[in-house]
Amino acid sequence: MQSIDTTGTFLLPPQGSTMAADVDALFYFIYYVSVFFFALIVGLIILFTIKYKRRGKPGLTSGPTHSRPLEIIWTVIPTILVLIMFGWGFKDFIRLQVMPHESYEINVTARQWQWDIIYAEGVTSVNELVVPVGRPVKLLMSSRDVIHSFYIPSFRVKMDVLPNRYTNLWFEATRVGEFPLTCSEYCGQQHSLMRGTVRVLTEEDFETWISENANLLENLVTLEEGGELIYNKFLCYSCHSVDGTAGNGPTWRGLFGTMERLEDGSEVLVDENYIRESILNPKSKIVAGYQPIMSTYQGTLKPEYIDAIIAYIKSLSN
Numbered sequence: 542m543q544s545i546d547t548t549g550t551f552l553l554p555p556q557g558s559t560m561a562a563d564v565d566a567l568f569y570f571i572y573y574v575s576v577f578f579f580a581l582i583v584g585l586i587i588l589f590t591i592k593y594k595r596r597g598k599p600g601l602t603s604g605p606t607h608s609r610p611l612e613i614i615w616t617v618i619p620t621i622l623v624l625i626m627f628g629w630g631f632k633d634f635i636r637l638q639v640m641p642h643e644s645y646e647i648n649v650t651a652r653q654w655q656w657d658i659i660y661a662e663g664v665t666s667v668n669e670l671v672v673p674v675g676r677p678v679k680l681l682m683s684s685r686d687v688i689h690s691f692y693i694p695s696f697r698v699k700m701d702v703l704p705n706r707y708t709n710l711w712f713e714a715t716r717v718g719e720f721p722l723t724c725s726e727y728c729g730q731q732h733s734l735m736r737g738t739v740r741v742l743t744e745e746d747f748e749t750w751i752s753e754n755a756n757l758l759e760n761l762v763t764l765e766e767g768g769e770l771i772y773n774k775f776l777c778y779s780c781h782s783v784d785g786t787a788g789n790g791p792t793w794r795g796l797f798g799t800m801e802r803l804e805d806g807s808e809v810l811v812d813e814n815y816i817r818e819s820i821l822n823p824k825s826k827i828v829a830g831y832q833p834i835m836s837t838y839q840g841t842l843k844p845e846y847i848d849a850i851i852a853y854i855k856s857l858s859n
C-alpha cells in the first residue's frame with residue numbers, strides 16, 4: 542500500500558487529475574496579477590507619502606483636475622485582465638460541469654460523518670474511494686442528512702452534496718497513488734473527522750479490487766466474524782462501542798435481549814427485528830438520552846451484512 546502523496550508546491554497539493562494543471566495555471570495567473578497590483582499600489586502609496594510629505598509652509602497650488610491618458614490606462618488594463626480571468630475560468634468551469642459520456646459511475650452517499658461509496662458491482666466501502674487511473678469517473682452524490690461537500694484537493698474538484706437531490710462530479714485520475722478526500726462544508730460536531738482516501742489503481746488492480754470486495758463475507762468462517770468486519774469497515778465504532786463505554790449511540794456490549802427505554806417513555810425488546818429496524822430506519826425508535834443523529838443504512842449495507850451485524854451484537858451479550 543502506498544502512503545499519502547505529499548509532493549506538490551508550497552501553495553498547492555500534488556496534481557492528480559486531468560483538470561489539475563489547468564486549474565493551477567489559472568490560479569497562478571490570478572495570484573501573480575494580484576501580487577503585481579498589490580506591490581504597485583502599496584509601493585506608490587509609500588513613495589507618494591514620502592515624496593509629497595508636507596514640509597514647512599509651502600504656498601498653496603491648485604491641484605490637477607484629471608489626466609485622460611492615466612484614466613484610460615487604469616480603466617482599460619484592469620478590464621482586460623478581469624475579462625481574461627472570466628473567460629479562462631468559464632472555460633474550465635464548463636469542462637468541470639460536462640461529464641464525459643464514457644464515464645465509470647460510482648454512487649457516493651454522505652452522512653454525519655462519513656462517506657459511503659457504492660459501486661455498480663455491489664461493492665460498498667466507507668471513506669475509501671477506489672478508482673482506475675486514466676478513465677473518467679463520474680460520482681453521483683447525495684446526502685442522507687445535512688449538506689456536505691465532497692472535495693479532493695489533488696484532483697481540484699469539489700461539489701456540494703445535498704439531501705433529497707443528486708449532484709455530480711467527474712474527474713480522470715492521471716497517476717496511481719493515494720490522495721486525501723475531505724468534507725469541505727461544516728456539517729456538525731465531527732465534521733473535521735469526515736475524511737477519507739482516494740486510491741488510484743491501475744485498471745488491472747482495480748478489477749481485482751472490485752472482485753475481491755464484491756462479497757466481503759465470502760471467506761469468513763462465522764457470521765459473528767463477518768459482523769465484526771462490517772462493524773470496522775463501515776465505521777459503526779464511531780458511535781457504538783463494544784466494550785460498554787458510552788458514545789453517540791448505545792453500546793452494543795450486553796445489548797441483545799435487554800429492554801431499551803425510548804425517548805417517549807415506552808420500552809422495546811432488543812431483538813433481531815429491532816436491530817434491523819434501527820439500521821434501516823434509525824429515527825423510528827430513539828433510545829432515551831440519545832440524539833437522533835443516525836441516518837439510514839438502506840442501500841449501504843446488504844441484507845447479509847445486516848444478518849452478520851445482528852450475529853455480532855448477539856455474540857457481545859454472551
Ligand SMILES: [Cu+2]
Binds near residue numbers: 732
Ligand atoms: Cu460533511
